[in-house]
Amino acid sequence: MRILKPSDILPSEITPRALFEDRRRFLVGAGATLAAGAAMWAGLPAEARAAAAKLGPLARSPFSSDEPQTPYKSVTTYNNYYEFGTDKEDPAANAGKLAVRPWTVRVEGLAGKPRTFDIDELLKLAPLEERIYRLRCVEAWSMVIPWVGFPLSALLRQVDPQGSAKYVEFVTHYDPKIMLRRPVLDWPYTEGLRMDEAMHPLTLLTLGLYGEVLPNQNGAPVRVVVPWKYGFKSAKSIVAIRLVDKEPRTAWNKSAPSEYGFYSNVNPNVDHPRWSQATERRIGEFRKRPTLMFNGYAEQVASLYQGMDLRKSF
Amino acid sequence: MTKPPSAAQLAAIKALLFALCLVPFALYMQRWFDDALGANPIEAITRGSGDWTLRFLLITLAVTPLRKLTGLNWLLRLRRMLGLFAFFYASLHFTTYFWLDQFFDLQSIAHDIMKRPFITVGFSAFVLLIPLAVTSNNYAIRRLGGRRWQSLHRSVYAIGILAIVHYWWLVKADILEPMIYGLILAALLGMRGWWREQERRRQIAASMPRPMPGGKVIPLVAKSPRY
Numbered sequence: 429m430r431i432l433k434p435s436d437i438l439p440s441e442i443t444p445r446a447l448f449e450d451r452r453r454f455l456v457g458a459g460a461t462l463a464a465g466a467a468m469w470a471g472l473p474a475e476a477r478a479a480a481a482k483l484g485p486l487a488r489s490p491f492s493s494d495e496p497q498t499p500y501k502s503v504t505t506y507n508n509y510y511e512f513g514t515d516k517e518d519p520a521a522n523a524g525k526l527a528v529r530p531w532t533v534r535v536e537g538l539a540g541k542p543r544t545f546d547i548d549e550l551l552k553l554a555p556l557e558e559r560i561y562r563l564r565c566v567e568a569w570s571m572v573i574p575w576v577g578f579p580l581s582a583l584l585r586q587v588d589p590q591g592s593a594k595y596v597e598f599v600t601h602y603d604p605k606i607m608l609r610r611p612v613l614d615w616p617y618t619e620g621l622r623m624d625e626a627m628h629p630l631t632l633l634t635l636g637l638y639g640e641v642l643p644n645q646n647g648a649p650v651r652v653v654v655p656w657k658y659g660f661k662s663a664k665s666i667v668a669i670r671l672v673d674k675e676p677r678t679a680w681n682k683s684a685p686s687e688y689g690f691y692s693n694v695n696p697n698v699d700h701p702r703w704s705q706a707t708e709r710r711i712g713e714f715r716k717r718p719t720l721m722f723n724g725y726a727e728q729v730a731s732l733y734q735g736m737d738l739r740k741s742f
Numbered sequence: 743m744t745k746p747p748s749a750a751q752l753a754a755i756k757a758l759l760f761a762l763c764l765v766p767f768a769l770y771m772q773r774w775f776d777d778a779l780g781a782n783p784i785e786a787i788t789r790g791s792g793d794w795t796l797r798f799l800l801i802t803l804a805v806t807p808l809r810k811l812t813g814l815n816w817l818l819r820l821r822r823m824l825g826l827f828a829f830f831y832a833s834l835h836f837t838t839y840f841w842l843d844q845f846f847d848l849q850s851i852a853h854d855i856m857k858r859p860f861i862t863v864g865f866s867a868f869v870l871l872i873p874l875a876v877t878s879n880n881y882a883i884r885r886l887g888g889r890r891w892q893s894l895h896r897s898v899y900a901i902g903i904l905a906i907v908h909y910w911w912l913v914k915a916d917i918l919e920p921m922i923y924g925l926i927l928a929a930l931l932g933m934r935g936w937w938r939e940q941e942r943r944r945q946i947a948a949s950m951p952r953p954m955p956g957g958k959v960i961p962l963v964a965k966s967p968r969y
Contacts, residue, residue: 501781502781505780505781506780506781506782510915510916514915514916514918516780516781516782517780567914569782569785610916610918612915612916613915680915683915684914684915699857702858702859702860702911702912703854703858704850704853704854704858707850709782709784711781711782712781714784714842715845716845
């Protein structure tokens with residue numbers, strides 16, 4: 429199967445410079461219009477929304493979906509971020525306590541040049557792109573979200589991963605003073621990817637959504653988004669990224685190994701033991717729609733799993 | 743003991759209770775039409791109707807213990823309405839699933855009921871509620887006879903347990919809420935078990951011959967040796 433790697437070709441290489449820059453200006457303008465539109469949808473006064481820091485200029489990505497985007501209000505009030513409460517509205521109500529600055533991310537483990545990155549450094553590490561991705565939650569609902577970020581591979585290349593690094597582990601922020609103390613999951617929440625999954629151009633180190641910095645409830649200030657996997661694989665509020673040689677344990681896998689596998693690729697043919705994964709409800713829609721293999725990203729990622737039994741490696 | 747309410751007072755109490763029991767339904771309807779149920783209104787309705795079914799089941803099961811503890815026997819006369827409201831919210835819960843969630847997809851519903859244990863259990867609880875709702879009238883009591891009617895309606899204990907299991911199996915990791923409901927149910931059923939055991943002992947004691955005056959007390963259990 430063909431793997432599209434558009435990130436390898438910069439738009440500037442294929443478009444005359446003047447045209448390219450003109451398009452950039454258009455995109456910045458479009459981004460501002462989009463943000464204004466989002467503010468209107470959210471039904472908030474423009475000043476309130478203007479308080480969130482804008483990110484830009486943003487490059488457009490061929491990976492982006494052209495499906496209707498889930499309204500900003502739904503994206504930011506219907507969240508699974510268990511550290512801030514296990515009801516969908518809890519994170520929006522409680523995540524305001526999270527101090528997102530100063531913030532650093534250690535990238536360590538089997539790396540030639542392990543180091544710690546400041547959040548301001550991360551924001552400038554690579555050109556920011558808008559990536560409009562489908563998000564499929566393991567609970568059988570979905571959204572379409574315009575994320576802002578750059579491929580995780582750009583960060584990992586900075587630390588020179590060793591050949592022995594086969595997996596990437598994400599460690600997220602945990603502060604019992606402001607977060608849930610009940611051991612609903614084994615805090616801090618950790619997640620993991622295989623090295624080739626982490627280096628895949630779709631895997632996004634994410635710093636914003638709807639053209640602005642991430643709201644706290646969506647995993648501020650930095651998270652990953654892995655669009656072909658169930659949402660819980662996309663770790664929020666990351667403080668460390670470890671390059672390791674063994675498959676790392678992950679929070680949901682530890683909680684219920686028979687229900688949440690390491691891979692957790694979106695797969696309509698493999699049901700969660702307690703509910704069907706064949707269909708999903710897109711937030712804002714009434715009728716359910718069929719769930720797509722790899723959440724519709726099969727063309728880009730199916731080759732990663734060639735020869736694997738996805739029923740066993742669920 | 744306070745005097746029981748007069749017929750007119752009881753009618754007023756019942757009317758008030760009826761209105762009160764409809765408040766959750768009215769609030770959800772209002773939020774539905776105001777588009778105030780959040781990003782996923784169907785999920786909110788499903789959860790809300792499920793929560794209120796469980797609450798009304800527990801309230802109904804609390805009537806007998808409350809009557810025994812307070813001596814207010816007239817409370818029993820509110821139990822039928824409370825039980826029927828449990829059925830009302832259960833019907834809404836099931837309709838939400840059948841209509842809004844599955845949109846009458848009978849194949850998918852049949853698959854769910856067969857394959858998903860939490861739905862199997864929830865569906866069973868709902869089916870078991872139907873005969874209780876149908877026989878919640880004086881005619882049925884007369885027809886069945888008090889004893890048979892009562893043993894039929896004791897299935898509400900099993901329904902309560904099934905409802906807790908349904909909730910417990912559906913949550914992903916945070917079992918706090920189903921546990922709280924489960925503990926309340928355990929207390930309500932535990933009280934009944936305790937009272938029944940007391941009653942049994944009293945009956946045994948009453949049927950046993952009195953010990954002979956001046957007779958020797960023979961310990962039935964040997965004392966454990968001291969070390």
